[in-house]
Every structure is written in C-alpha cells, then in structure tokens.
Amino acid sequence: MTIDEARLCVDALRKEIEHHNQRYYQEDNPSITDAEWDALMRELISLETQFPELQSPSSPTQRVGASVSEGFVKVEHQIPMLSLSNAYSTEELLEFDRRVRQVVGDEVRYVCELKIDGLAVSLRYEQGRLVRGATRGDGEVGEDITSNIRTIRNVPLELTEPVTLEVRGEAYMPKQSFLRLNEQREQQGEPLFANPRNAAAGSLRQLDPRVAASRRLGVIVYQLAEASEYPVERHSEALEYVRSLGLPANGERKLCADIHEVIEYIDEWSEKRRSLSYATDGMVIKVDDMVLQQELGFTAKSPRWAIAYKYAAEQATTTLRRIDLN
Numbered sequence: 001m002t003i004d005e006a007r008l009c010v011d012a013l014r015k016e017i018e019h020h021n022q023r024y025y026q027e028d029n030p031s032i033t034d035a036e037w038d039a040l041m042r043e044l045i046s047l048e049t050q051f052p053e054l055q056s057p058s059s060p061t062q063r064v065g066a067s068v069s070e071g072f073v074k075v076e077h078q079i080p081m082l083s084l085s086n087a088y089s090t091e092e093l094l095e096f097d098r099r100v101r102q103v104v105g106d107e108v109r110y111v112c113e114l115k116i117d118g119l120a121v122s123l124r125y126e127q128g129r130l131v132r133g134a135t136r137g138d139g140e141v142g143e144d145i146t147s148n149i150r151t152i153r154n155v156p157l158e159l160t161e162p163v164t165l166e167v168r169g170e171a172y173m174p175k176q177s178f179l180r181l182n183e184q185r186e187q188q189g190e191p192l193f194a195n196p197r198n199a200a201a202g203s204l205r206q207l208d209p210r211v212a213a214s215r216r217l218g219v220i221v222y223q224l225a226e227a228s229e230y231p232v233e234r235h236s237e238a239l240e241y242v243r244s245l246g247l248p249a250n251g252e253r254k255l256c257a258d259i260h261e262v263i264e265y266i267d268e269w270s271e272k273r274r275s276l277s278y279a280t281d282g283m284v285i286k287v288d289d290m291v292l293q294q295e296l297g298f299t300a301k302s303p304r305w306a307i308a309y310k311y312a313a314e315q316a317t318t319t320l321r322r323i324d325l326n
C-alpha cells in the first residue's frame, strides 16, 4: 500500500469512527457493535503504526493514554463555574419570572434545557484543538482531568473551525452503562454506585484513563463561556454555534416566549424524560438574551438569569434490576 492510499484509508477510518462516536449517544440511532467499532480502531492503529507520518494528535487512536496520573493538577477557572438556584413548585417559577421581569421588563424569552444529572466540566479548545478538561471543583478552582475527558467519545478532539473557546457541560454516565457497571461490580463483590451521577464522578476521577474510557461516559454542552469569536447575542444561538463546531449540545431544549410555555414544557417532560438514555433531575430555565443576562447579573454563587426546576424525586425503591433512573 502506498502512503497516498494509506492516507485515504486513514482519513476514511477516522471519519467513520468519529461518526459512530457521535451516533452512540443518540437515542434512536443504533450504532455499530462494540466488536465492529474495535475492528475499525485496530485497522486505524495498524495503519498509523505502519505509516507514522500519518499520525495526528486528534486521531481517535489518541483518545486513551496509557500513563496513569499520580494525582490531578489544580485548575483556576477564568470564568467561575456557577451553580443554580432551585425551584420546587410552579409558584417558585412564577416568582422567578416576576423578579426577572421587574429588572428587564416583559419582553423576555427563556430557554429550557433538561437538567442532566451528572457533574459539571469545562472544556477548553485552542485553535480548534482540545487542550484541557477540568472539573467544576468549588466553582473557582477545579482539577485538570484532560486525560479522562479525551476518552469521552462524543467530545471532539478537534473542532470544525480553528477557534479558541471554553464551554461548560455536564459529564454523565448513560443509564445502560450504569446498570452494566453495577452488574459487573456486583459480580466482583465491589460496592455499587448509588446513581449515574456518582458513577460518572468516580469515573472522571480515575487516575488511569483506560478505566475512565471503559465507563463510556458522555458530555452534553450547556454553556459557551468564552470565545475568541463571539458571534452570538442569545444563549439559544450559542448552543447552535457550538453544535456547528462539532460539540454535543443536543440535549432536549426549547425556546419559550414566556413562563407559561416554560411550565408546559416542564410538564411535557415530567414523564417523557424517563425514556432518555441519560438521567435527568429537572429542567434548567435561562433568560435567552445575553444582554439581559448581564443586566440581571449574579448572586454570590448563581446567576439571577437562570433557575433549575427540580422534579419531585422518585420514591427511593431502587434495586439493581428495577432501577428507574429519573
């Protein structure tokens, strides 16, 4: 095989593997089997070994490093990773809406996003390349978990444009991965994880990226925190922008004209969310217009322009088999 033929194969294999990586996280798109996926990876590794000049840091073969970390380096967040205040009733949502309209007037639209029940992470890209992944920590200082973030298959190692930006998202363990992991742990006599959020947190804190890779985590991006080119003025546009760059911002969401549409959307997903492949514990409501977000500002720990409506927690009667994970 000539180097030119090898280059064509390598490019085709990389595209096919990344395509299946993205489809793995969509509900109704059955992806290829793990065995078929492994075969594609073995073929790509073999070609990159035969033709070292074709190797690239953003090849899917570079996702899982072999070195085990001693510990995690601290990372200071240039833009704090805030938390959310909670609402547990319609009345509290109406009160939130009244407070918002008192400050910015009645022409305010909200974006509703299902609240993924995982843990918040920050992804930094420079000239389009993933350079750092970090946990939220206390909001000001988190931990550098880049080697584990790289193993998450729907996190692109390279964006479609060479832009510099930072996004925040929720890292989660799909419900099926959680059930499979706990079955394995039960067979090995290891303690079970109580829920997908704890399992995801435990997985991202693994010192060996090969263990993190085996946990099949996913990420859903929910905020564009900083960007060299900031071509958007609304949160809903920001999510479309990051999606256009290849980032997974899909999660279920809706732009609502007023708080009553928000309440309808919350009710619509109260039961529907149980069929999703990932655990959710509520709905996040955000003022869409970023100028209005600035006017509303922040409290010490959370924005005044967002709130999390929490669904009534299920009665905790979870057993390994009959788990109904939110």
Ligand SMILES: NC(=O)c1c(N)nc(OC2CCCC2)nc1O[C@@H]1CCC[C@@H]1O
Pocket: 081, 082, 083, 084, 113, 114, 115, 116, 117, 118, 119, 120, 136, 170, 222, 223, 284, 303, 306
């Ligand atoms: N878990 C989520 O799905 C989610 C979301 N869809 N959107 C946000 O918006 C941020 C932006 C500014 C403050 C909160 N945060 C989320 O999760 C938060 C992050 C930290 C604590 C919660 O997990």
